[in-house]
Amino acid sequence: MSISTSPAPPRSQVAETTRPARHEPPIIVFQNVSKTYPNGAAAIRDVSFTIPPRDFVFVVGASGAGKSTIIRLLIREETATKGHVLVEGQDLARLRRRHLPRLRRKMGIVFQDFKLLPNLTVAQNVAFAIQVTDPGRSHLKEKVGEALYIVGLEDKLNTFPTELSGGEQQRVAIARALVHRPRIFLADEPTGNLDPDAGWGIVQLLLQINHRGATVVMATHNREVVDLCRRRVLAMEGGGLIRDEQEGQYLKEGEANL
Amino acid sequence: MNPIPALRFVVRVALQNIVRNRGIAFASLLTVTLTLLGAGAAVGVVFALDKVLQQEESQASVLKVFMADHISYASALNLEHSLASEPSVQAASFENKDQAAAQASSTLGLGGALHILETSGGGNPLPASINLHLKNIAAVTAINNQVSTSDLLFPGPHQTDYNKDVIPRVEHYILAAQLGGAILVAVVGAVALVIITISVRTAAFVRRQEIEIMKLVGATDWFVRWPFILEGMILGVISALLASGVLLGVGVAFGSGGSLALGVGVRLAVLISLGLILGGAVLGSFGSLVGIRRSLAT
Numbered sequence: 001m002s003i004s005t006s007p008a009p010p011r012s013q014v015a016e017t018t019r020p021a022r023h024e025p026p027i028i029v030f031q032n033v034s035k036t037y038p039n040g041a042a043a044i045r046d047v048s049f050t051i052p053p054r055d056f057v058f059v060v061g062a063s064g065a066g067k068s069t070i071i072r073l074l075i076r077e078e079t080a081t082k083g084h085v086l087v088e089g090q091d092l093a094r095l096r097r098r099h100l101p102r103l104r105r106k107m108g109i110v111f112q113d114f115k116l117l118p119n120l121t122v123a124q125n126v127a128f129a130i131q132v133t134d135p136g137r138s139h140l141k142e143k144v145g146e147a148l149y150i151v152g153l154e155d156k157l158n159t160f161p162t163e164l165s166g167g168e169q170q171r172v173a174i175a176r177a178l179v180h181r182p183r184i185f186l187a188d189e190p191t192g193n194l195d196p197d198a199g200w201g202i203v204q205l206l207l208q209i210n211h212r213g214a215t216v217v218m219a220t221h222n223r224e225v226v227d228l229c230r231r232r233v234l235a236m237e238g239g240g241l242i243r244d245e246q247e248g249q250y251l252k253e254g255e256a257n258l
Numbered sequence: 259m260n261p262i263p264a265l266r267f268v269v270r271v272a273l274q275n276i277v278r279n280r281g282i283a284f285a286s287l288l289t290v291t292l293t294l295l296g297a298g299a300a301v302g303v304v305f306a307l308d309k310v311l312q313q314e315e316s317q318a319s320v321l322k323v324f325m326a327d328h329i330s331y332a333s334a335l336n337l338e339h340s341l342a343s344e345p346s347v348q349a350a351s352f353e354n355k356d357q358a359a360a361q362a363s364s365t366l367g368l369g370g371a372l373h374i375l376e377t378s379g380g381g382n383p384l385p386a387s388i389n390l391h392l393k394n395i396a397a398v399t400a401i402n403n404q405v406s407t408s409d410l411l412f413p414g415p416h417q418t419d420y421n422k423d424v425i426p427r428v429e430h431y432i433l434a435a436q437l438g439g440a441i442l443v444a445v446v447g448a449v450a451l452v453i454i455t456i457s458v459r460t461a462a463f464v465r466r467q468e469i470e471i472m473k474l475v476g477a478t479d480w481f482v483r484w485p486f487i488l489e490g491m492i493l494g495v496i497s498a499l500l501a502s503g504v505l506l507g508v509g510v511a512f513g514s515g516g517s518l519a520l521g522v523g524v525r526l527a528v529l530i531s532l533g534l535i536l537g538g539a540v541l542g543s544f545g546s547l548v549g550i551r552r553s554l555a556t
Contacts, residue, residue, distance in 0.1 A: 075474070098478070105476035115471055132477040135263035180476065 020055035020232075025089065027053045027184060027215050028074065033083035035069050043069040044239045046083070051217065053183075056210045058226045059219040060250050061236035067219035070236075071188045074217070075109055076100060087184070105133060108177030108185040108214070112192035114169045116161040116176075122148065123157040126176045133180070147175040151205060167198025174205055185209050187218040191225060199225065223250040264481070271485035272492060279461050283493060286457035290450050290497035290538070291504075297446040298505045298534050304439030305526055311432045319392045322419040323405050324385040327355075337408065338388045344404075346397035351389050358384040395429060447541060450497075454490050454545030462486060462553040469553050479554050486550045487543050494542025495535055502531035 028051040035043040044066040051057055059067045072078040073085050076092045085092045087103065095103060116125050126144045148154045151171040161169050170190055177185065187206060191199030203218075203225050210216045220226065226233060226249065233248030234241060243252060276283045323341070325334050334352060342350035353361070359382050376382060392398055402420040462469065472482050509527055 101473075101476040101478045103476075104474060109474050115467065115474070117468055117471065128471065129475040131267055132472045132481060133475060135267045176475070 020052045022052045024053050026050035026086075027055075027088055028217070029084070029086040030070070030073075031084040031086070033073065033080045033085055035066075035073065035078060036081045042239050044073075044236070047236075047239075047241045048083075049234055049241060049244055051215060053215055054210065054213055056207065056216045056229075056231040057218070057234060058229070058231060058248075058250075059217060059234045059236060060221060060223075060226055062221060065236035066239045067221075067236055068188050069239075070234075071109075071186050071217070071219050074184075074186055075104060075107060101133070105180050106183050108174070108180065108182035108209075110170065110173045110177050110185075110187045110190050112189035114161070114166075114173045114193075116169055116172055118161055121158050121160055122153060122164070122172050122175075125161065125172055126179060129176045129179050143179050144175075147178045148172075150178060150208070151175045165198065166194045167201055170194060170198070170202050171205065174202070174209075178209070182214060185214045185216045187216070187220075189220055190218065191220065191222050196224075203229065226250040268481075268484040268488055272488035275461050275465070275485060275489045276492065279457075279464055282457050282460050283489075286453050287493055287497055287500075289453045290493060290541075291500045293446050293450040293453070294498050294501035294534050294538060295504055297443050297450075297537070298501050298530055300439060300442040300446065301530050301533070302505065302509070302527075304435055304442075305530075307435045307439075308432070311428065311435060314428050315395045315432065319395045319398060321390045321392060321398055321401060321405075323388045323390060324418065325387060326409075327385060334386060334388070341388060341390055341401070341405065344401065346393055346401060347390050348393045349391040351391075352386070353389055354386045355382050355384055358382075358387060447537065450494075450538075450541050451545050451548075454493060454542050455549040457493065458486050458490050458546045458549030459552065461489065462550050466553065473554075482554060483547065483550050486546045490542035490544075490546030490549070491539050492542070494538035494540070494545075496538075497542075498531075498534040498536075498538030501538075502534050505534075506531065 030047050030049050033047045034045050037043060047066070047070070059070055061067050069078065073080060073092070074087065076085075076095060079093055088106070090103070092103070117128065120128060123144050126147055127140055130140055130143060145154060145157075148157065151174050153168060153171050153175065156164065156168065156172075161172065164172065170193075174190075185206065190202050190206070194202065199222065206216050206218060207229070230247045230249070233243065233245050233250070235243035235245075235248075235250075235252075323337075325337075338350050338352050341347055362384060390401060392401060398420065402418050405418065469482055506527055
């Protein structure tokens, strides 16, 4: 994304968020977490932070800094080599495999590559999340319609993903992640494949989701978005957490643009 | 989770899998049908062979103990009762000299020779005997050794009709047939299992993104597995039905007198078909479980 090709919206256009509930127990805790892969490569080293409910957090850093590893640890696609990852007080290392689906239903997850099924329509893609977790759930159409309304795609029900723009595809992925009304929303480089305007639209949407009460963690290396939003920033470098700032920026004041 | 919509979803996805991957599904259907055909034919041949060998075994399990001419009827009955009480003896019956002659005349065609002997004053040369029906062919040798020590028996080298060469040979054939059949069925089953596993693994690879999404949105492992298990089961059962159809068709075409080819009875043929269908379903499900395991591991 480039500011020059996509003028920054005024601060008033950035959706308001609910204030993070710092007086409540944290919804996410990383306690001295390290992750080393079997080949010896260390993805993150001794990372500690807490996230209160309803917070909006950017995890920033260059490629390979460890942003995506944090997301993968949170959805327990990976487990920590050292330390503890807790979600709503539950230590994910102790979570039994059969309880993993319950954890993931509390979370909405979106990725850079959208992960939509090309042979299903927009509505079917969103409904898929309900059908595979709770096939008997009533008011399926209403739930799908509501999720698509939130992302502004209520008129694209019968369109296939290949007929949509990248931004619209990411909105469908967000709608699919929203149907379970998640308390935690994780986004791994959601604007990575999008043009600046579409990327900004997605960030606005995530801010709205946060405003509705979900805790949002967004891994990104999109400097403009982070600097415009002025939300909490966890900056990663070489697998370590180097900065944790409220209303932070992508780079520290005076830091050179790497 | 409501089971009816879940079942509907699982059936729909399983059928979609088969239709979407119809090339692979058809190839595995064909190969599994051929392997099950081989298994069914092997079972039929083994059963037919076993039937023949059982007849041989039943004949070889009868031991004729020849009695000396001088012993009294009471002594012969005592010996009969004594042998009948042995655990390995199923039944014992006494056959007098006249019955032996009648038997020899009817089965061996010796009526003329016996008549000449009797009219020329030679009398009936055949001894009375006790016919022992043993429970097991393996007991024949032991009973023969036990009875041979009795002084009530016909003097000479042939106190019984025990043939020490026949029994081990029959036992050997029975063992070889059972072992060979079991190995053949096991090999064919393993081949079918591998084919179904590869087929399901391919289907899982084609659907890897769908599986990934299912897991990300919180579907349970079993919910991901069931469509694949059902797919394997459907392929296994259809293959078994085709194989059974071909086997029954061939059996009827080459059968005669109320039996199918190789003397296999209709009841046995139906049992083999049911066995193949059950085997196809089990192999299909198990192959699918193995095939999908890798996709669920991550």
